[in-house]
Amino acid sequence: xxxxxxxxxxxxxxxxxxxxxxxxxxxxxxxxxxxxxxxxxxxxxxxxxxxxxxxxxxxxxxxxxxxxxxxxxxxxxxxxxxxxxxxxxxxxxxxxxxxxxxxxxxxxxxxx
Numbered sequence: 654x655x656x657x658x659x660x661x662x663x664x665x666x667x668x669x670x671x672x673x674x675x676x677x678x679x680x681x682x683x684x685x686x687x688x689x690x691x692x693x694x695x696x697x698x699x700x701x702x703x704x705x706x707x708x709x710x711x712x713x714x715x716x717x718x719x720x721x722x723x724x725x726x727x728x729x730x731x732x733x734x735x736x737x738x739x740x741x742x743x744x745x746x747x748x749x750x751x752x753x754x755x756x757x758x759x760x761x762x763x764x765x
Contacts, residue, residue, distance in 0.1 A: 655679040657749045662759030665739055673734040673759060675749030683707070683727040685752070689734045691745035692758075701747070704732065717743075739763045 661673040675687070689701040702723040703712045711723050722735040732749060739761075746758040 655751075655754045657751065657754060657756035659747065659749050659756040659759040662747060662761045664762045664764065666765050667740060667763055669739050669763070670735070670737045671739065671761060673736065673747055673761070675732045675734075675756060676730055677732075677749070677751060677754075678730065680751070682730045687723075687725065687732045688750040689723060689732075689747060690750050691743075691747045691761075693742070693745040696745075698748075699745070702734065736761070 656679055657675055657677045659673060659675045661671060663671060665671055684706055686703055686705045688703045690698050691701050692698050701714050701717055702721060704723045704725055708725045713721060720738045725732040736743065741763045744761060744763050746760050748758045749756040
């Protein structure tokens, strides 16, 4: 059974940082690209970032480019999203995604 468990969300002031983690299980993690997707209150899903199977290629949405960094540790079966210079518009539930599988999400709130 495929499971993805996100953690690391919370409340942070504008300009602050958070690091999200996602620990998948039930499939060959090191063979798959992974994504982070978010959903702001009252809005649809927004793709945030992708990382390929070995971490050699990463892509970002324009809205987070230069502020967020995706990475992975295949030895630990974990994918990360380092979020810096957070803005109120980054407030959302952040989901880890692979193929058709999704985690439960972790809430990120950016507010003073």
